[in-house]
Amino acid sequence: MAPSKGWSDRLNDVYLRGVEEFLDYAFKKTGRRGEIRCPCVKCSNTYSATREVVGTHLKVYGIIRNYTFWYHHGERVGESESNLESVQQSEDEPSNEMHDILRDLYPEFCGQDTNDMDTDIFACDIHKEEPNEEANKFYRLLRDFEQPLYQGSKSSKLSCLVKLLHIKSFGRWSNESFTMLLQLLKDELLPQGSNLPQSYYDAKKVIQDLGLSYKKIDACVNNCILYWKEDERLNFCKICGYSRWKTDKYNGEDKVKTNGKRIPKKILRYFPLKPRLQRLFMSTKTASLMRWHKDKRVDDGVMRHLADSMAWISFDKLHPNFASDSRNVRLGLASDGFQPFANSKMPYSVWPVLLIPYNLPPWMCMKQSNFILSMLIPGPEGPGDAIDIYLQPLVEELRELWETGIDTFDAYAQCNFKLHAVYYGLSMISCIWEPISWSTKESWLVLVVIRTPVG
Known part of the structure; x- marks a missing residue:
């Protein structure tokens, strides 16, 4: 039987003992006395080495995160079925994050004891503090929606609804067909008294109440301006003079929806950043990982993460107040266009803008599941040099996060704090990582970052 694999996190206290158990198991099962394949992150089971070399590599570089079935080291199918309970869940595997968040704040919901929680953390003298108003609202909504779909159901209302909306998106169902399915x-299928929404509109309101929706901001068809703030009520672009609204080619009048609202030619979908950063700290698991770069990073001279770089250290020296709290978020930015319509003959390019939280460990921060979608810039053509027009809402929000911050509840430390964030951009002029000061003369730096790899 294979030994426990719960030691795969090299920051764990039992990691060194786990390495020795792995080496004993591998040499015994393979029957080799000289060399075995090295499963460290650097070698990736490609090269063979002696026990001493493999042991050193595992201690320095760590074992491959997703190498949980030791095929190259003698493990066979069915061998470890009785030992699955000791295998630590990988970050790559899906988990019920909503249930985890509820468990963090409402232990009685899951029948768990708060005494198991580690409170000797992050120099916080307050063992438990009441969440702020925004966090409380979120937790209340989450608790309500996590109630069973019907009496005796294994699935909650929220988890069932999220899965159904996921299927709708991938299946490209219309809103009307989704409403028909819910009805x-x-x-006819669920027991009487089930609390499943009856329409797509009601289902969408659930997601909006949880703060996971987006804002629609009309844009000039020629990428001149956004119709927001002082320009929100304009009907024509103040730069190019083009109409904001779609027109009927037969009568020349503005097109309207069934509710009487006019249809804009171009719409930017903007996903507010502040609530999404707050969500990162509403689960003990992610809240603890957001301070990994300071509390658990191994400083052994090997470059594995941006936190190992001189630029990171230099930034900490320049901004000691920001660096004093490891929970403050450092973000990278990336964007590129893609064709969303696989079978379309007409060229079309949609530009998603993504933010990458660099606080997370290196094996997590560049995973797609941990990217933060900031906005969707519509086509049919890419924004080109006018991308800074669309970045205005993000720039404004980042400025507020840098200067003022936002009240956030830390579920891991069980206390409220003021969260700040900074955007890290790669300047091709200075070739170092540095935060952007959002002045007009430096707006070119945003454009440079969009066109260069981040990280």
């Missing part, structure tokens, strides 16, 4: 499930 069929509620009226």
Whole structure:
């Protein structure tokens, strides 16, 4: 039987003992006395080495995160089925994050004891503090929606709804067909008294109440301006003079929806950053990982993360107040266009803008599941040099996060704090990582970052 694999995190206290158990197991199962394949992050089971070399590599570089079935070291199918409970869940595997968040704040919901929580953390003298108003609202909504779909159901209302919306998105269902499905499930298939929403509109309100929706901001068809703030009520672009609204080619009048609202030619979908950063600290798991770069990073001279760089250290010296709290978020930015319509003959390019939280460990911060979608810039053509027009809402929010911050509840430390954030951009002029000061003369730096790899 294979030994426990719960030691795969090299920051764990039992890691060194786990390495020795792995080496004993591998040499015994393979029957080799000289060399075995090295499963460290650097060698990736490609090269063979002696026990001493493999042991050193595992201690320095760490074992491959997703190498949980030791095929190259003698493990066979069915061998460790009885030992699955000791295998630590990988970050790559899906988990019920909503249930985890509820468990953090409401232990009685999951029948767990708060005494198991580690409170000797982050120099916080307050063992437990009441969440701020925004966090409390989120937790209350989450607790309500996590109630069973119906009496005796294994699935909650929220988890079922999220899965159904996921299927709708991938299946490209219309809103009307999704409403028909919900009505069929509620009226004919589910027991009486189920709390599943009856329409797509009601289902969408659930997501909006949780703060996971986006804002629609109309844009000039020629990428001149955004119709927001002082320009929100304009009907024509103040730069190019083009109409904001779609027009009927037959009568020349503005097109309207069934509710009487006019249809804009171009719409930017902006996903507010502040609530998404707050969400990172509403689960003990992610809240603890957001301070990994300071509390758990191994400083052994090997470059594995941006926190190992001189630029990171230089920034900490320049801004000691920001660096004093490891929870403050450092963000990278990336964007590129893609064709969303696989079978379309007409060229079309949508530009998503993504933010990468560099606080997370290196094996997590560049995973797609941990990217923060900031905005969707519509086509049919890419924004080109006018991308800074679309970045205005993000720039404004980042400025506020840098200067003022936002009240955030830390579920790991069980206390409130003022969260700040900074954007790290790669300047091709200075070739160092540095935060952007958001002045007009430096707006070119944003454009440079979009066109260069981040990280």
